[in-house]
Amino acid sequence: MSRQTQAIIHADAIIHNFKLLQASAPHSRSMAVIKADAYGHGAVNVARLLRDICQRFAVAIIEEAIALREAGITAPIVVLEGPHQQRECALAKASDCIMVAHHQSQLDWLMALPEGQRPHIWLKVDSGMHRLGFAIDEVEPILTSYQALVTSETVLVTHLACADDLENPFTQQQLDAFAALKNRIDLPVSIANSPATLAWPQSQANWNRLGVAVFGSGPDVPERAQLKPAMTLRSSVMAVRTITPGEYVGYGQNWQAQRTSKIATVAIGYADGYPRHCPNGTPVAINGQIAPLAGRVSMDMITVDVTDIGEVRPGDRVELWGEQVNIDTVAHHAGTIGYELMTRVSQRVPRIVRHR
Numbered sequence: 001m002s003r004q005t006q007a008i009i010h011a012d013a014i015i016h017n018f019k020l021l022q023a024s025a026p027h028s029r030s031m032a033v034i035k036a037d038a039y040g041h042g043a044v045n046v047a048r049l050l051r052d053i054c055q056r057f058a059v060a061i062i063e064e065a066i067a068l069r070e071a072g073i074t075a076p077i078v079v080l081e082g083p084h085q086q087r088e089c090a091l092a093k094a095s096d097c098i099m100v101a102h103h104q105s106q107l108d109w110l111m112a113l114p115e116g117q118r119p120h121i122w123l124k125v126d127s128g129m130h131r132l133g134f135a136i137d138e139v140e141p142i143l144t145s146y147q148a149l150v151t152s153e154t155v156l157v158t159h160l161a162c163a164d165d166l167e168n169p170f171t172q173q174q175l176d177a178f179a180a181l182k183n184r185i186d187l188p189v190s191i192a193n194s195p196a197t198l199a200w201p202q203s204q205a206n207w208n209r210l211g212v213a214v215f216g217s218g219p220d221v222p223e224r225a226q227l228k229p230a231m232t233l234r235s236s237v238m239a240v241r242t243i244t245p246g247e248y249v250g251y252g253q254n255w256q257a258q259r260t261s262k263i264a265t266v267a268i269g270y271a272d273g274y275p276r277h278c279p280n281g282t283p284v285a286i287n288g289q290i291a292p293l294a295g296r297v298s299m300d301m302i303t304v305d306v307t308d309i310g311e312v313r314p315g316d317r318v319e320l321w322g323e324q325v326n327i328d329t330v331a332h333h334a335g336t337i338g339y340e341l342m343t344r345v346s347q348r349v350p351r352i353v354r355h356r
């Protein structure tokens with residue numbers, strides 16, 4: 001019998017979330033960001049699911065775009081990091097990809113190609129995040145020098161550093177800095193990621209780039225309640241034992257029974273992507289009831305204190321995150337964010353796309 005550890009990918013949730021985000025930005029066009037294997041949900045799966053409602057996808061690197069092309073995805077793809085090497089420029093044209101250019105050397109590589117063999121570009125502007133892009137005062141000279149690269153598809157793109165922090169005034173500062181530039185340049189723009197689309201409507205522009213909210217996670221705004229989790233990470237109980245007060249569970253003995261306790265061992269561990277940083281008390285759902293993690297996360301197993309949730313037997317169904325346990329709650333316990341948990345579900349875990 002095979003292990004029952006699986007990531008169920010909810011097709012209806014992905015479609016619902018994308019449509020909800022589109023509806024919340026009726027004056028923008030929305031593209032799904034499906035880098036990092038669509039945040040662990042399977043990029044080809046997700047591109048196929050969204051094929052009829054999403055006219056464009058974004059990935060981080062050209063290899064991700066080529067994998068989509070090989071799977072028959074034909075919509076234009078924006079490569080958010082642009083070319084890492086000169087040879088990627090011709091590859092981008094051949095694969096109908098739009099390259100984000102954030103650095104002058106990339107523009108030089110593109111110019112070195114014969115006209116007609118150059119891919120379209122988006123120009124990345126650093127409006128304050130200081131990760132990638134041209135400084136605001138560099139943009140106009142760059143556009144003049146590289147006019148030959150500007151096409152009907154060219155978009156000015158920037159990224160917000162703090163959009164998920166609703167109280168942080170820096171988002172408005174970035175928006176103001178970018179708006180001043182935009183007023184001087186007649187090109188379409190792209191600013192908002194998912195948290196910005198939901199929480200900062202003034203950031204919605206020609207193109208919104210939607211990642212994590214398509215998969216059911218987002219900032220603390222009313223629309224968030226309508227997002228549906230796109231992944232259920234589930235497993236099953238392998239063993240159940242009763243231990244006496246004072247006995248310990250797991251590596252390093254970091255959980256000690258204060259009473260006679262029933263411990264369920266579940267077939268998932270950090271090698272599957274369940275975070276090793278999850279401490280005692282992290283919620284796990286067994287047979288639909290919440291029980292606390294007890295003991296350190298091992299490579300292939302976790303242990304859960306099921307003393308208070310009635311009868312638990314080997315083979316019983318366990319949800320690590322999904323509808324019963326919010327992925328962001330688990331992430332909070334692990335000291336990280338839902339993005340990291342989604343993207344770290346390992347290849348050992350089969351993705352099962354479920355349509356209902």
Ligand SMILES: Cc1ncc(COP(=O)(O)O)c(C=O)c1O
Pocket residue numbers: 033080159192193194195209210211212213
């Ligand atoms: C440049 C860029 N745009 C858009 C996104 C999508 O962001 P989110 O997942 O928060 O919607 C990302 C994700 O990291 C990104 O790096």
